[in-house]
Amino acid sequence: AQSVTQLDSHVSVSEGTPVLLRCNYSSSYSPSLFWYVQHPNKGLQLLLKYTSAATLVKGINGFEAEFKKSETSFHLTKPSAHMSDAAEYFCVVSPYNNNDMRFGAGTRLTVKP
């Protein structure tokens, strides 16, 4: 069985300050982990993915995430928030051997001017 828990339903930051979106996962298998972003009335866009090659994963738009097996975490960070980062963010887990992806409940990121 596999699942993810996004620890915050809503995060609010000021523009230019760091962003931290937290995700814990549970997986019976060696997992693949992803972060997706969804802007209002848009589809989902992949930010980054962990596939066991490196524990620190860099994605698009300055985002990165670190896979910590001992903590079963895959938190998403960005050093400096931009207004355009305001969106819904989803942490996703899937087993190594198939595309059955399980989404977290999402974290809504608000960026204040």
Add this chain to the structure above:
Amino acid sequence: KAGVTQTPRYLIKTRGQQVTLSCSPISGHRSVSWYQQTPGQGLQFLFEYFSETQRNKGNFPGRFSGRQFSNSRSEMNVSTLELGDSALYLCASSPGIAGGGYNEQFFGPGTRLTVL
């Protein structure tokens, strides 16, 4: 390459009717997955098709079904619609290498289904 396309974008149906949604994957992608997104339940996996065969299935009733054609295009059908079926239905495609879980999925814009 063109992205994943879904038709129609918006749909209004009444209870008891059935509906068919269509998804065209990125050229060359053989795997198509379907998801339901609602405010209450979030994003839930419906099923995945690979080379015209259902490869994975989520926990949805049999009213939800799908198929994939030889050109990888996929359709999803919901019969006997219920009010709770109102949702955004997202389709995602990936290269779908058999057994490969590292394939990132590319999502379409979704079909907004409203059941009255």
